[in-house]
Amino acid sequence: MDLQMLTDLYEFSMANGYYATLPHDRQARFDVFYRRVPDNGSFVIAAGLQQVVEQVANWHFSKENIEYLKSLKEFSPDFLDYLSKIKNSCTIQALPEGTPVFPREPIISISGPLIEAQLLETFVLNIINHQSLIATKSWQINHAAQGRPIMEFGARRAQGPDAATYGARAAVIGGCTSTSNLQAASQFHIPAAGTMAHAWVESFPDELSAFQAWAKVYPNKISLLVDTYDVLKSGVPNAIRVFKQARANGHEPVGIRIDSGDISQLAIKARQMLDEAGFPQAKITASNALDAHVVKSLLDDGAPIDNFGIGERLITSSSSPVLSGVYKLAEESVNGKWIPTIKVSDSREKVTIPGNKQVYRIYSNDQPNKAIADVIALADESITTPLKVVNSDPTATNASQILTNFTAKPLLKTYLTAGQPAKVETDVFKIQQTSRQLRAQLPEASKRLVNPDRYPVYLTTKLADLQEQLITKAQFAEEN
Amino acid sequence: MDLQMLTDLYEFSMANGYYATLPHDRQARFDVFYRRVPDNGSFVIAAGLQQVVEQVANWHFSKENIEYLKSLKEFSPDFLDYLSKIKNSCTIQALPEGTPVFPREPIISISGPLIEAQLLETFVLNIINHQSLIATKSWQINHAAQGRPIMEFGARRAQGPDAATYGARAAVIGGCTSTSNLQAASQFHIPAAGTMAHAWVESFPDELSAFQAWAKVYPNKISLLVDTYDVLKSGVPNAIRVFKQARANGHEPVGIRIDSGDISQLAIKARQMLDEAGFPQAKITASNALDAHVVKSLLDDGAPIDNFGIGERLITSSSSPVLSGVYKLAEESVNGKWIPTIKVSDSREKVTIPGNKQVYRIYSNDQPNKAIADVIALADESITTPLKVVNSDPTATNASQILTNFTAKPLLKTYLTAGQPAKVETDVFKIQQTSRQLRAQLPEASKRLVNPDRYPVYLTTKLADLQEQLITKAQFAEEN
Structure with a gap:
C-alpha cells in the first residue's frame, strides 16, 4: 500500500490552499493526543512509533500518486510540482513505545513545514490510534492474567490484514508472549504459537x-x-x-x-x-471469547488455568474499539517566529494545550521508583522544586498544587530531525519490558480495571497562563 | 504483505500433520458462515470476495516463506518441499458481494485438497469478516439516512491502513457515495470527498x-x-x-x-x-460521532441535513466491532467418495450444517419481486413446489413448513474452479447497486434497525434429515 496516500482528501485540499495563500516557509507543530481512555481506564500504552518514523523517513510521492492527484482536477500545477519534489523534512518528538500516556499529553509532536506536517495527519493518527488501542487492551488483559502467558490469536476476526499484523505487534507491546499469526511472527520476531x-x-x-x-x-x-x-x-x-x-x-x-x-x-x-x-505438570490453556474481566473472574474463581489464548476481544478491542487520538495545531511560525496556537471549543475539555511542550514524569525523592504525577511544561521551562502546577483536567477539583522534593524525568524524545531518523527501538520484547517497568512505577490504584484512580497530570503555571491568555484572546476575536 | 502468511501457525501444524498421516489426495469442503448478526440486525451484507479470489488465484509460497517455516523447526522437509511447489487448486463458490446473507448460510464454500483448503482459513475469514462487518454497518447507516449521500471519512480511527482502505471499499458496497481516503479512492475508483x-x-x-x-x-x-x-x-x-x-x-x-x-x-x-x-440551495453536511441511530434521530427531529460525513463508528463498526464468521468442515472425500461431516456441540445453535450445499432465495409467484424465505439445500437436490422445509434456526418455534407457488433462485456462484478464476465483479458501485436491489426484495420488517423481524431460513427435509443422522452418529461415537 502507498501509505503516503492513506491521507484524507482534505489534507491535500488544505495543503494546496496553504501553498496558494500562505508563505511557503510557514512552519507548524501538531500534537497527537487523546482525551478519553478506552474502557474507562486511566492511561493508554503508546504504540506505533516505529511504523510512523519509518514511513515519514521514506515519505515521498511517486509519479503515479501525482498523476492520481492531478486527475482530481483540484490542485494547481505548481502545487503538484512542489509535491513531486519534496521529501518529508519534519522533526518528530515522541514518547517511546510502551510508555503509559495520560489524557491530553502529547504522544507525538510533529514540527516542520506546514504542508508536510499537515499531510501526515491521517496516516499518523491511523497508526498511533490503532496500535495504542490494542497495546492498551493487551496490558489490561495481561494485568488481569497476573503474569500467566497470553497468546494473541485473533487474526481471523481482526479488521483486515494490517489490523491482524500490527495488532499482534501491539498486543506484544502490551504484554502478550506469542501470536498465532505467522505474518506478524516473522515480520516482528514474535514467537509463533498454536496447536490444533x-x-x-x-x-x-x-x-x-x-x-x-x-x-x-x-x-x-x-x-x-x-x-x-x-x-x-x-x-x-x-x-x-x-x-x-x-x-x-x-x-x-x-x-x-x-x-x-x-x-x-x-x-x-x-x-x-x-x-x-x-x-500435574500438564498445562491447561483456556480460550473462547476472553477479555480482561473474564480472565479476572476465572482467576478469582480459582480456575487452575496456566495460559490464555485470546482472539477477537483483544485484536479488535471490541469492548471499546476506538482510540480517538487527534492531531492538533500547537504552534506555528509566522515570519520566522513561533507563535503558540489554541483550538477553543464550547466544551472546556476540548480546548487544546498550546506551544512546544515537554512531558515530565514526577518521582518522589522519598520513593524514587514511584511516579506521583505528570507535568506538562513548555519545552524551554526548567522544572525545579518547589513547582506550582495546575491540574490539566478542567473537571478536576484539586485545581492547583505545589510539588516539592521530586525528580522530573522528561518523556518526549526526538526520533526524526528534519527528516533524518534517529534510532527507534524495533525489538518488541524490549518495548514490552520498558512498558512493564514504566507501569510498575505507577500507583496501583491507577491500574485498576474498574474505576481506576485518576493519576494527576498537571500543567506548569506558565503553560496554564499561556493557555488562559489564548482562550481569552480567541473569545475576544470571536466577539468582534 | 505476504497474505499467504496471514495464517495461524496451527493451520500449518495441522497441514503438516495431515501430510504425515492422511492420504495426500484427501479433499475437503469448508463453509464460511456466521451465527449472529452485528447490532442484532437480521442479515449481513457479504463483502470481501474480490480480495479472496485474487489472493487464492495467486497463492503460493516464496523461498523466504519456506525459509521462515523451516526456522520454526516443526515441519517435515517433505512437507516444506510440497508447500514450495503447490499453487492453490481450490474451487470457490460464493454469494456475490453485496448479497444480504442470513445466519448459517454459507457466504463462501471452498473445496479442494484438504491441506490447501485448510491453509486458507485465517486469511479468508479475516477478509470476509472485516469487509462484511463494515458493509453491514454501512447499509444500516445508509438505511437510516434515507437516501441522503454519506461520505466515509474514518481513516484516522480505522484499525490500521487496510482497515481504512478495505473498510472504505466495504462502506461503498453498503451504500456510501464517497470516501475521504485517497488510497481507497484511487485503488477502488471511489469518488474522493472532503473540504477543510x-x-x-x-x-x-x-x-x-x-x-x-x-x-x-x-x-x-x-x-x-x-x-x-x-x-x-x-x-x-x-x-x-x-x-x-x-x-x-x-x-x-x-x-x-x-x-x-x-x-x-x-x-x-x-x-x-x-x-x-x-x-436555500446551500447544503448542510453533518458529522461528529454519527451512527445509524443518531442519523435516524436527527432526521426524526426534522433536522434539515443534506449529507452526512461518518467516521469512526462506521469504519470500525464500533457499536458491534466483530463479525464472528467461522470456517467449518462440511464434507471430505475419503477414498474418492465425498462424506458429509458435522461439528456437534453442547449448544444446538452451534451444530454445523453438513454437505455440499446451495442457498436459494424463495420468491412468491404472486409477488415475484418479494423474497419470502431462504432455503438451504444439498447441491444435488431439485427445489420444486410444494417443498417441505424445516427451520434452520433451532430456537425458532415454527419448526417446519410447506412452501408452495414459489420461484427459487440459487445464490451461490462459482468464482474459482480448481484454482482458475472466473470473472468477479470489481466495480464497487455495481456491487452497491446489486446489494440495493437484493435488499429491496426483502421484507421491510427484516430491515428495521431495532428488533428486526427474523427472515426465515429453512433447510430442505433431506438436508435436515442428514444433519439429524450425523448428530445421532456423533453422539453415539462419543458414548462409545
Missing part, C-alpha cells in the same frame, strides 16, 4: 485417533484441544490415554486446551483428572 | 479570512466548516458573507459543515439563516 483446531479432530474417525495421530507427528508438542465432543467425558480421558502412551515412549506431554463451555468448572475438573492420572 | 479541517481555520488570523482564502482557492468548492468558534454567532454569518462575495463573483457556494454541538438544533437554525440570506 476442531477441524483436526473431525478429520479423523474419532477423537482418540485424532489425538494419537497428533502425538505421533508432534511428540514434543502434545497439546490437545479437548472440547470437540465433550470435555470431561471424552476430551480429557482421551488426552490422558495419549499422554500415558507418550510418556511410555519417553515424551512428556504439554497439556490441553479448553475452548468452550464453562471454562472455570471444566478447568477445575480437568486439573483434578490430570493430576490423578499423574500429569 | 479546523486546522485550516486556525491557520489564519480569523475565521472570515480563512473562509475568504478558501473561496479564492476553491471558487467551485466553497464548503465551509462553521464550528471552529461558534456555529451561529460566527461560523454561519461568516460563511454567508463569503457566499455573497462568491455569488457576486459568479460562483455559487456548495454549503456548510457542522461537526460539533447539538447538530439538530444547529442545523435547523443554520438552515433558516442560509435561507433568509438567499442561499
